[in-house]
Amino acid sequence: MNKWIRGTNATVLSLAVIGIFIVLTIFLNSAKNMQVDLTQNNKFTLSDQTKQTLSALDKDIRILSFTTTETNPYMKREVVELVEEYKKRSGRITFEEYDAVANPAVAKQYEVDPAGTLVVQSGEQKKTLPFYDMFLPSQQNPNGYSFSGEEKLTQALVNFNVKEKRKLYFLSGHNEIPLTQMTLWRSGLESANYEVKELNLLREGKIPDDAEMLVIVGPETDLSDKEAELVKAYMDGKGKLYLALGFNPDMSSKWKNIDALMSAYGIKDQHAVAIEPKQSAMYDPLSIVPEYSGHEITRKLQEYNLLTVMTLAVTLKVDQPNADYPATAILSTTDKAYGETDLKALAGQGTSKKDAADVAGPLELGFVVENKEKKPKAVVLGGSTFLVDRYIQQQGNRDFALNSVGWLQEQKDQVTIRPREGDNLSTALVTGEQANMIFLGTVVVFPLLFLLIGGFIWWRRRKG
The missing domain is CATH 3.40.30.10 (Glutaredoxin)
Known part of the structure; x- marks a missing residue:
């Protein structure tokens, strides 16, 4: 009797499992558009x-x-x-x-x-x-x-909705980072329908009339007085500026015109390099992971926890606010950071120790500038190494670089999180014979082996 009850219970339980499986299959088949992406970084989720x-x-x-x-x-x-x-x-x-x-x-x-x-x-x-x-x-x-x-x-x-490309001019002639080292950023800009050109003011003698934006990335030497006059005249009009500073041990004595360009918007270069002790075991103290302010440029990055990494970043501050062109900080350090002012020792030894002459944190590393009508005028950043091919793929570097240009050009659809490259996948080279072996092993041998083992265990229990 007990044996008959156990057999009946097993049959009912098996039918219940099969029924649940059938109902679940029908439900999942009806919910064709329902998807759950459980992969790391949501690789199958559209951006x-x-x-x-x-x-x-x-x-x-x-x-x-x-x-x-x-x-x-x-x-x-x-x-x-x-x-x-x-x-x-x-x-x-x-x-x-x-x-x-x-x-x-x-x-x-x-x-x-x-x-x-x-x-x-x-x-x-x-x-x-x-x-x-x-x-x-x-x-x-x-x-x-x-x-x-x-x-x-x-x-x-x-691109189907774009009628005309906007022209961006990258200044050269001051040991700026060349476009050949920023191919990924350039490619991203061109994909967003910007036309990227190089501009040497000594040769051209003026900033072209069709320049939507002047880009200065990592200058090591100062602008000449005549170049500074041309840039000032351009900015006094409808011009827009993207300035990402580079590191130079002599910046305090040789950046007169670059400093004057920033001071027109109340921004002062403190001639110090940001040091963030023990911020992360993955980076040295010269590499800074700035905190975001929640500005339109960084809001999505903050939402997706995508960090921007800057190296040898020059510290900035608003010295004398300009009511016509208010500046807002968008990147800053923690209060544990400090600005190293002994740049020659830093360049020579590659190390730093905080002393009384250094700038106390928290420090500002990036500003955006608007006019009275709240229209974008300039982006001023204390670092530029994050724009080169070697670093731009790290976390949110690429999105931050492209978002800041999109904001400056008032293109809201270009201030976003872009598609990421998929993970590195490998293709295995398998011969026909190897493919047959894999098929026989996974479809025939292993299932048959499990079936035999299960039958043997069942037979032993019945005999016992």
Whole structure:
């Protein structure tokens, strides 16, 4: 009798589990758009910029994927899944997949690469995105890659709404950081529809009339008096300035005109380098992780806990406020930080010890300047190393750099969190024989082994 009851209970429990499984399967199948991203850094979640772009679409977008047998299946899967996610988010998007060999008439209309091509089309406008442009080679693994498809696809959609590019001029001639060392920032600016040009005032003799913004990054030597006059005249008009200071042990005696440029907005260079003792075991004291003020430029970074890292940052302060151009601090240190004023010793020894001559914290490392009408006029930063290729990919550096330009140009859609590059993924090279072994092992051998072990245990218990 007891044996019959135990058998009945086991049968009922099994039927209940199967029933729950069936109901759960039906529910999940009906909730097709419900997704939960449990990956680190939400790698499968679209960025804020992408969501904003999709919600603002006011025209129909047609996306076509062309692949052949030469297309890497892993790349194809990543691209198709990404586009499908865009399609879910916007009814304006249609998506079509083509085999370029089987559909030569359609493929002939576009510049199709055998390795895979994505075409984004809106009316007469068209953007072609080869698959290999979306996959960046890994620096650590020769067979690895990181996926930047979301960034490329979102910028293609953004560009459809742009009529004219804004021109940004980067000043040269004072040992500034060259554009060749800021290729990632430049690429980000160009993707956001800015035209980036270099400007040497000694050669050109003036700031071009079409300059939307003058950018000075990491100058080591001062502007000449005539150059300073040209910049002042430009700023007295409708000009806008992006100034990111660099380190120079002689800045206190050789930056007369750069200091005067900042003082026009009440900002003073304290000729000191910020030191933050024991801020993080991951950084030396010369590397600062500033605290955000909650300004529009940094609000999203603060929300997503994306930090900005600056090295050899020059400390700033508002000395004599200018009522016509009020300055607001957006980056600051903790009260434990101090400003090292012995710059020559710092440059020579690379170490610092706090003394009475140093500037007490908390310290300011970045300001934004507006005019009386609350319109952006300037961004002044105490550091510039975070803009170079080596550092700009760290945490929020890239977003901060692009957000500050977007704010200065009054483009709210460019003050956001942008798509991140995907994690470095590796592709394994497997022969046909190895693939068959993997299949037999996982689909046949292991399940059969578990079945035999389970049957043996059941038989032993029945016998016992």
